[in-house]
Amino acid sequence: MKTLEQVPSSPPKINATREAVESACQSIAPTWPLDQFIAVNPYWGVIGDAIHTAAHRIESYSGSRMLMPRSFYRDQLKSGSLGREHLQEALRQSGLNISLTDLLCELESESPSIPRVPLATAIADSQRDLLHGVSISDFVTHNVSQHCASYFDRCQSSWETPHRRDLYQSWLHHARTDMSPWLLMGIHDMRHHALSLPNEPLNLIDEALQTLPIPQEEWVNYLTALLMSINGWASWCAFERWQARLARRDNDHIIQLLAIRLAWEHFVFVHLLESKESPAWQNGWKELLEWREHAEQQSSVDWIFQEALEMAYQRELCSALKYSRPLSGSNGERTPAVQAVFCIDVRSEVFRRALESCSDEIETLGFAGFFGLPISYTPLGTHTERPQLPGLLAPKLCVADSTGSEDTDQKALHKMQRSLRFKAIWKDFKTSANSTFTFVESCGFFYTTSLLKSTLHRPNRSVETNGITPGPHSSLRPRLSHSSGDNLSSVESLCELIAGILTNMSLTSGFARLLLLTGHGSHSVNNPHAAGLDCGACGGQTGEVNARVLAGLLNDATIRSGLLQRGIAIPSTTHALAALHNTTTDEVTIFDTDLLPQSHASDLTRLQEWLQQAGHRARTERAQSVGINGHKATSAKSLLDQFRIRSQDWSQVRPEWGLANNAAFLIAPRRRSRGIDLQGRVFLHEYQSILDPDGSVLEAIMTAPMLVTNWINMQYYASTVDNRLYGSGNKVLHNVVGGRLGVFEGNGGDLRIGLPLQSLHDGYKLRHIPLRLSVFIEAPQRLIDAIILKHEVVRNLIHNAWIHLFQITLGSATLSRYRDGIWHPVQVNGFNVSEQLAILTEERDA
Secondary structure, eight states: OOOGGGSOOOOHHHHHHHHHHHHHHHTSOOOOOGGGOOOOOTTGGGTTSOHHHHHHHHHHHHSOOSSOOHHHHHHHHHHTSSOHHHHHHHHHHHTOOOOHHHHHHHHTSOOOOOOOOOOHHHHHHHHSOOBTTBOHHHHHHHHHHHHHHHHHOSSSOTTOOOOSSOHHHHHHHHHHHOOHHHHHTTOOSHHHHHHTSOSSHHHHHHHHHHHSOOOGGGHHHHHHHHHHHTHHHHHHHHHHHHHHHHTTOOOOHHHHHHHHHHHHHHHIIIIIOSOTTOHHHHHHHHHHHHHHHTHHHHHHHHHHHHHHHHHHHHHHHHHHHHHOOOOTTTTSSSOOSEEEEEESOHHHHHHHHHHHTTOTTEEEEEEOTTTTOOEEEEOTTOOOOEEOSOTTSOOOEEEEEEOSOHHHHHHHHHHHHHHHHHHHHHHHHHHSTTTTTTHHHHHTTTTHHHHHHHHTTOOOOOGGGTTSOOOTTOSOEEEEOSOOTTOTTSHHHHHHHHHHHHHHTTOSSOOOSEEEEEEEEOOOSSOTTGGGGSBGGGTSBOSHHHHHHHHHHHHOHHHHHHHHHTTOOOOTTOEEEEEEEETTTTEEEEEOGGGSOGGGHHHHHHHHHHHHHHHHHHHHHHTGGGTOOGGGOSSHHHHHHHHHHHHHOTTOSOSOOTTTTOOEEEESOGGGTTTOOOTTOEEEEOOOGGGOTTSHHHHHHHHTHHHHHHHHHHHHHHHHHOHHHHSOBOGGGEEEETTTTEEEESSOSSOBOSOBGGGTBOSSSBSOOOOOOEEEEESOHHHHHHHHHHOHHHHHHHHTTSSEEEEEOTTTOOEEEEETTEEEEOOOSOOOHHHHHHHHHHHHHO
């Protein structure tokens, strides 16, 4: 495969083309495959622009709005979720010279549309009748998408063969030899046109740009609009480039995809437009350029509504953080009986609150769910390495399953391989061409067992445990492999790594007798997006592997000795346990209890009782939101059974709500928020500024977990405001593409990315209110300012208003908001008198 660096030196015009191509490709954010489905900020490629400017650009490229329709804000105003006082404050901060009355009048109308970047396919559609009900634009998207689905398929088809051509050259070969798709659309010249196209994608892009009537200064915008017309596959290609660059390589599939899409533009322009001097081109660019001159003013009104809605939420949270008091006995001088570390995931907030309510002897902490371990995991019987860390990072350590005995490992391996081999033969039989028409007749009766198992909600077994006996007490455990290219597996390196993890966790002293490391995962069946409900910090997997590996390291005497040399003394009475929180049922499974000292048996019994109580309380709180009538449950077991049935129901499109309605990220000691009902909307990261005088821990949090929470927040945001482009549509219509690449909605169209509608809407109302993330940090302003100044990505997110930033002063609990490079005090007692008088005056005049 050739990268841009391998293309021979080119004339200046090719260099200009290359710059335009790279700029366009950088605007596309990656999407991860279904088996690693992590949340991604789909606007990541444009965070260098102010959010208002980026919104204008994206709408002109694709017609995608970054805001909800005004009818949504009208409904929020009527329901009381948004108040006139919030609109007044947002209006004042905007600097727009209109009255509140005029703003409310604007709310009764609909937003003006933005002119689109002219595309040849769209112009052709406006000049001809639809053939067979399909537009040229839709046909091109379908054609490119089907080719990509076939080219990138690595898991689904049983006739897989290695590719001898690159993506572009493969498409070019088909375009030159297979006429059937074009003839169905009444297109007769495509084959001859394809024969004249260059064999190199960059040469084609250059020739097409020279032919099409596009001003050179608009090349980047035009190419970006083309990529966004096939945004799903562009995002997949961006993922391949992202992964390659993490491994210090490169990948140019996204450039080849752009060349394919541009080849269609070139063909439509040459053969299908009624006039090569079509005024639609000139008028389209003229209208767009004229609109840009007034874009900021025309769209600022809509952003006031969004700002006001976010302000309504922020004021409630600010008030709660300022006036709440910790529960008695929490975070006092007494060492807790249990310290439970949970992922920062918003779903953990509900369970942590429930667990803390069981006893004052319980302390919970929030930390990124991969527990700081840069690992990949190789399940027993496979050679595939699965990343168990955020998508922003590359693994440096390897973990594999082992019992600690080579003979036992081999026996378990043989059992698993026999099971997997049988399953592979069975799959080949079911999908082979010879058995396609006879499978149901010959084996349908025997398949009733499988159907009954699904109907009776029996749990599916993981591929990682095929042929072996799984369970929390199995001696088969994930263990570090002693082979690492970065030499991180040495004892000294591991001690340094673990010391850093505990420091970033703000847990370097006062250890409890039980330290519970609680990863999380979801459980559902018949759900292509299941990984999206697991731990995003673990690469769309559960946190079990990471928790068990870290617990094992923390219990290791050699590691503890190395930690002691670094000033961290873990008492001999402290034992680390790994657990997994099932976020669908709120059950917690504790692993490796066979390694627990007998002296801690009563501690474990008490912990398990607390976890059962917390699970029931969490389920009771969540029941109504998932359509379970908790009042009809005659017992705790009855309620649990209903949640279990839901998790095993292969027809259930909403097994749980995932991270829906997430809205804020709190970086502070747990005592700041303990006792507050945060409604499962807040990411919680433990941080004690007093232990971090140089701000290095805060820097690590703001440059990693804060970016991850932004990705999660913006994926839910974008999937809500425009599910057409950034969401995956109706889950009921999904068909999996390439085994794991993504889904089609129906049998074609673009690759769908983002969240299904059912993950955001319950059929009656939205379950996710799209708000930009509000980040609250309890630390000195000077530390936060230094980190913003040092890191461009952090600076872009904050200065360009992709997130809202608040600071909490230690001790006094006064709050400030960062806006326009300045810290502004936050009033949480309501609005001042002059603002209230202004509102009353406007209401009187109205």
